[in-house]
Amino acid sequence: MMKFFAALMLVLLAACGERESAPPSDWKTWSVWVEARYPVSDVHGHGPDIGSDEWARALQQKLGIVDQQGHGPDIGSDEWRNAVEEKLPVR
Numbered sequence: 001m002m003k004f005f006a007a008l009m010l011v012l013l014a015a016c017g018e019r020e021s022a023p024p025s026d027w028k029t030w031s032v033w034v035e036a037r038y039p040v041s042d043v044h045g046h047g048p049d050i051g052s053d054e055w056a057r058a059l060q061q062k063l064g065i066v067d068q069q070g071h072g073p074d075i076g077s078d079e080w081r082n083a084v085e086e087k088l089p090v091r
Contacts, residue, residue, distance in 0.1 A: 023081075028051050031051035034059065034088065037088045037089065038059070040058045040059050053075065060072060060084070063084060064087065065080065065083045065087065
């Protein structure tokens with residue numbers, strides 16, 4: 001868990017000093033990239049593990065990617081990832 005938070009801090013620090021770049025392609029790095037831009041966890045780090053199915057479901061609910069019945073793109077699919085990226089706040 002500590003390694004994960006260290007990686008998250010590196011992503012946050014890099015995001016502060018550089019222009020927005022293309023999102024990473026692998027799931028774990030992409031999930032950290034998204035969490036840095038639109039946190040699912042609270043300020044104390046409480047919440048589902050970043051990149052887990054629970055985290056992805058919470059993220060899609062917060063961003064409104066699924067309808068009230070829970071219908072939407074399959075979690076983790078290219079369509080789902082594109083929908084998440086389109087809803088992220090611009091930095």
